[in-house]
Amino acid sequence: MSDNCLFCKIASGKIPSKKVYEDEDFFAFHDINPAAPVHLLLIPKRHIVSLQDIQSDDASWLGKMLALVPQLAADNGCRPGPEGGFRVVANNGTDGGQEVAHLHFHIIGGARPWDKRAAPAA
Ligand code: 5GP
Ligand code: ZN
DSSP: OTTTTTHHHHHTTTTTTOOOESSSEEEEEEEEOOHHHHHHEEESSSOOGGGGGGOOGHHHHHHHHHHHHHHHHHHHTTTSSSOEEEEOOOOOOTTTTTOOOOEEEEEESSSSOOOGGGGGOO
């Protein structure tokens, strides 16, 4: 938990969000400015800024986070299978277009054919 972090405050409920999933380690909610019909954000509850801060001993929880992605996509309106699908985006650092300094995966879908303009702003 970082005192001045927006996503830490969302994960702890101090700032409201449209939650779609929560467990001991992770929290997922609707992006406030959706770029597509489905636009979720999946975050770890622990405060970590970006993938640039990942070490080898983070592999276990990071793998669990990634494994949640298809489940959340399917539960929130993305069609499964090769005709459906979704996009996963992680912006890292300023050059990577990251605006909120707490690791998050964008889960973007529900638009077909894929509209490249639906990508989050860099
Ligand atoms: P980034 O550019 O850091 O990869 O993405 C940050 C995302 O967080 C943006 O898509 C933005 O719309 C979203 N966002 C920013 N502030 C809030 C907020 O207070 N609530 C929610 N639900 N999403 C937010
Ligand atoms: Zn944080």
